[in-house]
Amino acid sequence: MxxxxxxxxxxxxxxxxxxxxxxxxxxxxxxxxxxxxxxxxxxxGLPYVLSGEIPRLEKxxxxxxxxxxxxxxxxxxxxxxxxxxxxxxxxxxxxxxxxxxxxxxxxxxxxxxxxxPTIPPIPGTEQAGVFTLRNMEDGEALLKALEGARRAAILGAGYIGLEVAEAFRKRGLEVTLLEARDRPLPHWDPEVGALLKEELERHGVEVWTGVRVTALRGSGRVEAVETSEGVVPTDLVLIATGIxxxxxxxxxxxxxxxxxxxxxxxxxxxxxxxxxxxxxxxxxxxxxxxxxxxxxxxxxxxxxxxxxxxxxxAGKEARFHGVAGTAIFKAFGLAVATTGLSLEAALKEGYAAKKVFIKSRDGAHYYPGSQPLFVELVYEEGTERLLGGAVVAFDHGALRIDALAALLSRGGTVEDLLALDLAYAPPFSPVWDPLLIAAQEVR
Amino acid sequence: MxxxxxxxxxxxxxxxxxxxxxxxxxxxxxxxxxxxxxxxxxxxGLPYVLSGEIPRLEKxxxxxxxxxxxxxxxxxxxxxxxxxxxxxxxxxxxxxxxxxxxxxxxxxxxxxxxxxPTIPPIPGTEQAGVFTLRNMEDGEALLKALEGARRAAILGAGYIGLEVAEAFRKRGLEVTLLEARDRPLPHWDPEVGALLKEELERHGVEVWTGVRVTALRGSGRVEAVETSEGVVPTDLVLIATGIxxxxxxxxxxxxxxxxxxxxxxxxxxxxxxxxxxxxxxxxxxxxxxxxxxxxxxxxxxxxxxxxxxxxxxAGKEARFHGVAGTAIFKAFGLAVATTGLSLEAALKEGYAAKKVFIKSRDGAHYYPGSQPLFVELVYEEGTERLLGGAVVAFDHGALRIDALAALLSRGGTVEDLLALDLAYAPPFSPVWDPLLIAAQEVR
Missing domain, CATH: 3.50.50.60 (FAD/NAD(P)-binding domain)
Structure with missing residues (x-):
């Protein structure tokens, strides 16, 4: 046995x-x-069920x-x-x-x-019409609530808040995204947040940043979000302020x-x-x-x-090698990928950190349909050790973050990045890969 | 001065x-x-001018x-x-x-x-209607020739031959692609070539492999390609057999x-x-x-x-760090990226090399519109040192080759690949990145 x-x-x-x-x-x-x-x-995948792109939770x-x-x-x-x-x-x-x-x-x-999910210590969060999105039951409840809803407020502009903002817009809702800090994706540096804000607003999301939520109003069912900057009437609230x-x-x-x-x-x-x-x-x-x-x-x-x-x-040799902190998500057309430390986080850790942020493209300058692509590199001054970075693109081109994650996993430097032979052809990259352009910018 | x-x-x-x-x-x-x-x-970018996607050579x-x-x-x-x-x-x-x-x-x-370009030592290559594609003058000449042409034959199914096959099809030509070896992209392993062949044929390219071209027929202007497998009537010939x-x-x-x-x-x-x-x-x-x-x-x-x-x-400190042999190209919908050695090349170098080839997807199994994605890894038996690999995808997802190139540049192993924290979200990757699935397949 x-x-x-x-x-x-x-x-x-x-x-x-x-x-x-x-x-x-x-x-x-x-x-x-x-x-x-x-x-x-x-x-x-829950946000894509909410948006209707995936027809059933069972999928x-x-x-x-x-x-x-x-x-x-x-x-x-x-x-x-x-x-x-x-x-x-x-x-x-x-x-x-x-x-x-x-x-x-x-x-x-x-x-x-x-x-x-963590629930902020404000009055009114226990009411009907207030949701979190963590598991299938949450998804079921939200799907049901969406049927009658016209307006939604989302508390927190992290991954979940951003993905659900897109999902709700795709369902035709008016969406207000409320974030306590001064930008979406507040755990990363401001340039990425600014690109996200632009993309959200281009798709009709009301983005309120630097706003303190003080209460959820309603008598048993939520009717509005009370904030430091005014009141947001709403039919439902998604709390996405952390877990x-x-x-x-x-x-x-x-x-x-x-x-x-x-x-x-x-x-x-x-x-x-x-x-x-x-x-x-x-x-x-x-x-x-x-x-x-x-x-x-x-x-x-x-x-x-x-x-x-x-x-x-089971008695097998196996090890988990840890994480570089890599993540990617989609907000409307934008793919945002990050790995390692933001500049803000690196400075907080005591590094003499610096960053570069460059705008390039996801194809050759002459290639039709090529789109803007942005790279941030965070590195330690002096040693030029890479500490983190971000790639923001309009498609899977953001996956070049993986090359950076590969370097981070082994303590790579800016010079190591410059040594990489990255894939180039006009439909996929400028002749200088955006990662390399960013690395050159350090010098 | x-x-x-x-x-x-x-x-x-x-x-x-x-x-x-x-x-x-x-x-x-x-x-x-x-x-x-x-x-x-x-x-x-020349193939994309030939296709008409880029309107002028000057671009x-x-x-x-x-x-x-x-x-x-x-x-x-x-x-x-x-x-x-x-x-x-x-x-x-x-x-x-x-x-x-x-x-x-x-x-x-x-x-x-x-x-x-190298020109094969066969009769008839000096005739009108026979082209190579290397520089702008070649592009100009071909653009002109395309105006009257209905049929084209391409000698060689490497990058240029494949890219131009797509370009010619987009211009509405009947295209026959002639390759001496048994598959398109003959310098890489057969699985990738098979995917390419399927994609080419799906887009109406006649692919003749294992065919020896013996002469270009015509009297001053090329009229047909004479091969070991039969005669291909044509209005123009592109020679793309190497440089x-x-x-x-x-x-x-x-x-x-x-x-x-x-x-x-x-x-x-x-x-x-x-x-x-x-x-x-x-x-x-x-x-x-x-x-x-x-x-x-x-x-x-x-x-x-x-x-x-x-x-x-200019007196600056600068070094070129060499290449991992990374390349990417597009053939119709397919993005094909390779780096390092194919299995064939690795064996020829005397390595006790093996390979895995896996089929995965460029998004989560439930994510709508996700497409097949293929990964090949070539490694040395015993040491499990990575020697090369390929990613074939239907979009920029093929750029995950860059993570592999990053490992190759430093002598990385299959275990180093398993240690990578690669970007995951449903629109971009299965929860196990295809590179990791391939690495697990080694075990």
């Missing part, structure tokens, strides 16, 4: 861990408990519970793990469907409890958190407790740029975490 | 060298002699002779350098417009004489060639002769993968050569 693997949470990290463990070692008994009604789906599902079962993985949805005793390796599970509590045991445990890891279960059983507040792991995704792993948005990653833990709650990272944990549990 | 820099050839390498030298040291007297009537243009010009003059660089077109005496640092120039010969002198010399460096002038003055047959240079683009530099398609590059000279006659490489030579002449 094989050992028993229990996975707590079945979305990205958890689903990956379960599938990989079973695939690598079919002797293992693998069980997934998922609190919600859905497992193994691409939460990053986001990678593996159904039935498919897991065929692979020998037992998946229990609407099952919430409420307590874990690591000394006995037992857990208490509440079955929301049957309304009953039962005990289970594990040899290996994977904590993949994810993250949840935090669901670490309560881990903490209660004695799993150590790291400096970021998420679960600390090693490169095999092991926690401080024996045979207890963590994966996905609840877990930290090693940050290749700063050589210390970092919390990067993104879908691809969660999948890597899960796959690593699953392989290690 | 500043020193005198003479640049022989003014297209990509030469124009870059001249502009950079003058910009970095305005004291320098910089003179460019160009045999043809055009300088400083993007020859890579390809980056700097006109007048613009050079304003920057203090004297440009003489239709001036052919016919002899150089490196002991006296003098040169003999023939002015094709005036029909006269004169002497000049230099302190620094840049050889940027480019390359020319070779124009090294005769260099050889005559005692400049050493390298193992590839192009001019040998160091990382400052210096030749064996004092104050004689080489740049562009006439010069070799250092190959980062094989750590030895390599001839990669591409526009971006030529520009890097020229910029390096110009900076060094």
């Amino acid at each position: 094989g050992k028993r693997v229990v996975v707590v949470g079945g979305v990205a990290g958890g689903a990956s861990a379960a599938a990989k463990a079973k695939r690598e070692n079919p002797e293992l008994e693998v069980v997934v408990y998922e609190k919600s009604g859905w497992v193994s789906y691409g939460a990053c 986001l599902v990678a593996r159904t519970p039935e498919e897991f079962r065929k692979q020998g993985v037992m998946v229990h949805t609407r099952h919430e793990v409420v307590d874990i005793d690591p000394s006995l390796k037992t857990l208490t599970v509440f079955d929301h469907t049957e309304g009953r509590t039962f005990q289970d045991r594990y040899d290996h445990l994977v904590l993949a409890t994810g993250a949840r 935090r890891p669901n670490v309560e279960l881990a903490q209660a059983m004695g799993v150590a958190l790291g400096p970021t507040g998420a679960i600390a792991t090693d490169e095999r995704m092991r926690t401080n407790l024996e045979e207890v792993y963590a994966a996905g948005d609840v877990a930290e990653s090693f940050y290749q740029v700063l050589k210390r833990p970092y919390w990067l709650p993104l879908g691809d990272v969660a999948n890597k975490h899960g796959r690593t944990a699953g392989a290690v549990i | 500043g020193k005198r820099v003479v640049v022989v050839g003014g297209v990509a390498g030469g124009a870059s060298a001249a502009a950079k030298a003058k910009r970095e040291n305005p004291e320098l007297e910089v003179v460019v002699y160009e045999k043809s009537g055009w300088v400083s243009y993007g020859a890579c 390809l010009v980056a700097r006109t002779p007048e613009e050079f003059r304003k920057q203090g660089v004297m440009v003489h077109t239709r001036h052919e350098v016919v002899d150089i005496d490196p002991s006296l640092k003098t040169l003999t120039v023939f002015d094709h417009t005036e029909g006269r010969t004169f002497q000049d002198r230099y302190d620094h010399l840049v050889l940027a004489t480019g390359a020319r 070779r460096p124009n090294v005769e002038l260099a050889q005559a003055m005692g400049v050493a060639l390298g193992p590839t047959g192009a001019i040998a240079t160091d990382e400052r683009m210096r030749t064996n002769l004092e104050e004689v530099y080489a740049a562009g398609d006439v010069a070799e590059s250092f190959y980062q993968v094989l750590k030895r000279p390599y001839w990669l006659p591409l526009g971006d490489v030529a520009n890097k050569h020229g910029r390096t030579a110009g900076a060094v002449i």
Whole structure:
């Protein structure tokens, strides 16, 4: 009889861990408990369901519970793990469907409890018509609310706020985007935010920056957002001001958190407790740029975490190599990709950091239909070590961020970037690749 | 009075060298002699003029002779350098417009004489209606010939042949593409060639592979291509079977060639002769993968050569870091990018090489409009050192080749590739980037 693997949470990290463990070692008994009604789906696709581009939530599902079962993985949805005793390796599970509590045991445990939205401490957030967008249930609720809605207000201009602004516009809503800081994508430098603001406004989004939200007005159902700059009447509100890891279960059983507040792991995704792993948005990653833990709650990272944990549990050699902090997203026509540290973040870290920001194109100057493309490079003065960067483009050309991420993962310098033989042909790049133009600008 | 820099050839390498030298040291007297009537243009754009997408040849010009003059660089077109005496640092120039010969002198010399098409040793190639596509004059001639033409035959399915096949189809011609080897893009592995063949045929190109061309029939004007597989009637023929460096002038003055047959240079683009530099398609590059000279006659490489030579002449610190062999091109909807060694080339080099070839997508499985995307990785067995690879996509997503090129430039392994934090969002990539899927496939 094989050992028993229990996975707590079945979305990205958890689903990956379960599938990989079973695939690598079919002797293992693998069980997934998922609190919600859905497992193994691409939460990053939710905005495209809201926009109507993807016709049904079900399309986001990678593996159904039935498919897991065929692979020998037992998946229990609407099952919430409420307590874990690591000394006995037992857990208490509440079955929301049957309304009953039962005990289970594990040899290996994977904590993949994810993250949840933070709700700002203002009056009125508990009303009907106020939403977050994190999981399929959120998506279902929002889809329903969209049917009657004409106006929407979005609190927070990070990835989710920006993607949903586009989705809501595509559904024909009037959209007001409210951001406390002075620009969209406030965790990155201002030039990128300015490009985003322009693109949002070109597509009819009202962008209010530097605005403090003080309350959500309404009597049971939200009717307006009250802010430092005036009142925004609305039919629904999306709160997208940030998320935090669901670490309560881990903490209660004695799993150590790291400096970021998420679960600390090693490169095999092991926690401080024996045979207890963590994966996905609840877990930290090693940050290749700063050589210390970092919390990067993104879908691809969660999948890597899960796959690593699953392989290690199955007895395979596997390591998670950490993150460079790479991310990309689309806001209307604009593709925005970033990696490593912004200038602001690098200065905050104490680096003598500088940046260049250049405008180039995604094709040769003479190539018809070529579009503007922007590159930011952040580097340390003196050593010229690369610390981060951004590429903003009107298409997949923003993926040249990957070459920069490759350099960041190994402590590359501006000279290393200049040494790269990047792909050139008139439909794809100017004869000097925009990354190289930016690197030359440093000199 | 500043020193005198003479640049022989003014297209990509030469124009870059001249502009950079003058910009970095305005004291320098910089003179460019160009045999043809055009300088400083993007020859890579010629297929898009033939297709009609770019309305005029002039659009390809980056700097006109007048613009050079304003920057203090004297440009003489239709001036052919016919002899150089490196002991006296003098040169003999023939002015094709005036029909006269004169002497000049230099302190620094840049050889940027480019390359020319190879013509297969078969009867009939000297006839009217037979073309090559290398420079603006070729483009002019072809544009004129296209006016009356209904059918075209292209000899050679490398980059130029493939790009021109698309251009000719866009002009409404019947196109037959004839390739001696068994696939288009014969210098790369068969899977990529098969994708290309499918795309070409989908767009109405007749693709004949494994075919030996024996003669061009016609009596003064070409009428048909005679091959081992039959006769192809045609109104015009494009010969695109390869190019070779124009090294005769260099050889005559005692400049050493390298193992590839192009001019040998160091990382400052210096030749064996004092104050004689080489740049562009006439010069070799250092190959980062094989750590030895390599001839990669591409526009971006030529520009890097020229910029390096110009900076060094101006007294600046500058180095050319060599090439990874990266290239990209478009054939109808398909973007094909390669870097480093194909499996075939790696085996020929004596590596215990293997490859993986995977099919993925350029977006999440659920993202509407996402398209197939293919990745090949070539690596050394045992060490798992990356030797090369290809990305074939239906758009700029093929630029993820740049991340692979970044690894190749530093001897990266499959594990280094797995360590990369590549950009993920549903419109741009599956949650596992296709490069990572390919790397996992190695295991």
